[in-house]
Amino acid sequence: MDANLAHIIKSMPKAELHMHIEGSLEPELIFALAERNKVSLAYDSVEALRAAYAFTDLQSFLDIYYAGASVLLTEQDFYDMTAAYLARAKADHVRHTELFFDPQTHTARGVPMATVINGIHRACQEAEGISATLILCFLRHLSEEDAFATLEQALPLRDKFIGIGLDSSERGHPPEKFARVFARCKELGLHLVAHAGEEGPPAYITTALDLLQVERIDHGVRCLEDAALTERLAHEKMPLTVCPLSNIKLRVFDKMSEHNLLHLLDAGLVVTINSDDPAYFGGYMNDNFVATFDALPLTREHAKQLAKNSFDAAFLDSATKEKYLDELDAYFAAH
Ligand code: ADE
Ligand code: ZN
Numbered sequence: 652m653d654a655n656l657a658h659i660i661k662s663m664p665k666a667e668l669h670m671h672i673e674g675s676l677e678p679e680l681i682f683a684l685a686e687r688n689k690v691s692l693a694y695d696s697v698e699a700l701r702a703a704y705a706f707t708d709l710q711s712f713l714d715i716y717y718a719g720a721s722v723l724l725t726e727q728d729f730y731d732m733t734a735a736y737l738a739r740a741k742a743d744h745v746r747h748t749e750l751f752f753d754p755q756t757h758t759a760r761g762v763p764m765a766t767v768i769n770g771i772h773r774a775c776q777e778a779e780g781i782s783a784t785l786i787l788c789f790l791r792h793l794s795e796e797d798a799f800a801t802l803e804q805a806l807p808l809r810d811k812f813i814g815i816g817l818d819s820s821e822r823g824h825p826p827e828k829f830a831r832v833f834a835r836c837k838e839l840g841l842h843l844v845a846h847a848g849e850e851g852p853p854a855y856i857t858t859a860l861d862l863l864q865v866e867r868i869d870h871g872v873r874c875l876e877d878a879a880l881t882e883r884l885a886h887e888k889m890p891l892t893v894c895p896l897s898n899i900k901l902r903v904f905d906k907m908s909e910h911n912l913l914h915l916l917d918a919g920l921v922v923t924i925n926s927d928d929p930a931y932f933g934g935y936m937n938d939n940f941v942a943t944f945d946a947l948p949l950t951r952e953h954a955k956q957l958a959k960n961s962f963d964a965a966f967l968d969s970a971t972k973e974k975y976l977d978e979l980d981a982y983f984a985a986h
Contacts, residue, residue, distance in 0.1 A: 652945050659986055660940040660954050664978050666961035667740060667748040667925050667936055669869050669892035671788070671818065672771060673720040673756065674928025675736035684722035684731075693718065704931055709850050709901050710820055716931060720756050729770025737778040739929075743937040746975055747782045747965055750775070751816050755790045755801055764804040772811040784966065786844065788816040789832065791824040798832045806839075813966055814842030816869065817859075821851040826859040833863040842866055842966045844892075848873035849903060853880050860889070867892060867964055872903060875911055875918070885919040890964030894927035895943045896934050907946035916953060923961045955983050 676684075678697040685692050694700040700719075706712040723729060733750070740748055750771065757767045768785070775783035787805055789798040805812070815836040817829055826845055833843055847859040849870035856874050859865045860883075868874075871891035874881050884891070895910055897903075904910045915922045924943060929935040934942065940957075943949065962975045 652941075655986075656944065656951055656954065657941065659951060660944055661937045662744055663954060663958050663982050663986075664744055664746045664975060665936065665958045666923075666965045666975070667745045668867065668890075668923055668961060668964060669751070669894055669925035669927055670736070670740075670748060671716075671751045671753065671928050672733055672736060673723070673753055674716060674932075675739070675930050676719050676722075676732055677735075677930045680732065680735060681719050681722050684724075684728050688722060688724045688728070690722045690724070692722070704900075706900055706931075707902060709822075712901055712928070712931060713819060716928060717756055720753070721760065723757060724762060724766075726766045726770035726773075729767055730774045733771045733774035733783075734778070736929075737774060737781055737783060739935055741778070741781045743935055745781060745936050746978070747962070747967065749784050749786055749813070749966060751786050751788045751818065753788050753790060753818065754805065755793060755797065758801065758804065764801075765808060768805065768808045768811050772808075782971075784814075785812040786814040786816045786842070787812045788818045789829060790819040791817050791828065791846075792820040795829050795832050798829060799835070802832060802836065809839070812841075814844060816843075817845035817847075817863070818869070821846060821849055821855065825851070825855055826863045830862045833865075837864055844869055846870055849898075850901070853877040856880060856884075860887075866890075866966075870894065870898075870903075872898060872911055872915070874920075875914060881918050881920070888921050890921040890923060890960065891915065892923050892925050892964070894925045894932075894939070896932040896939050897927035899942075900932045907942055910943065910947065912943055913947045913949060913953075916956065921960045921964055922957065923964055924957055951983075955979070 678700045843865045844867045845859040845865045846869040848856040867890040869892045
């Protein structure tokens, strides 16, 4: 890639809208927290843990990801994890981020909901030079009843999260399984998003739109298998939070040169680039931009479009959005 374009994609202002905070736990921090909390791990060194990050599909990743999250026990642990990610994102010129968290992974181990939310939220509040809000994700391999119970536990902390998402094992757990709990969350005024069309079929994207009434689709890359759906997503300006390095590590595409991100852009879709689980997939925001721009014939105009899409798709009030979009315009006028 041209050195000037490489500089632009790294230093332009951007928003990150698809990042699981538990997926930012680096092996070094996992070991440090395991020691602090006297939790035993199945790996005896940082290197052995990192060596296990050879995934064959989504489930093979999730098994290791949930094991890694087991070192998180205290509010300080959640704070430290989040503060580390925010510092890293800020270095990549991420101006705003909307963080996913998986409370059921923690409450199932006896960690109180307030410990999880307060620790993550305090780090977001204290961060300087980057704004961050929270999206509570339901684990789709668990029941809708469990999701309702999780929502009840989180409601006393309602002012500390802005939305609801749906993640974990996609295949066999279609969006309609969570239609009632999403309807309740909509009544509560929460923003709604869901993972769909990562490993699962395009039909899951359609049902996430129709039955869950989501405002963004997380991943969504398989939409291109359905021309009518692709046209609908373009017409509705439905944002897709695409995660290129994740898609390669989890074998959604064999290699980056085969990733369909440019086809998604050419189809007129509101595509954004995100890191998903940066500690597990080999890179944070700028690593994702560099890997994608290195492998595909993307231009300076695409870079600006991707950054603009990230602010357009963010759950921000219009004045704040305008402020970031003005900063982006000024950046491109100067570069
Ligand atoms: N949880 C963390 N990362 C995920 C992904 N890429 N898909 C589904 N669930 C996840
Ligand atoms: Zn994800």
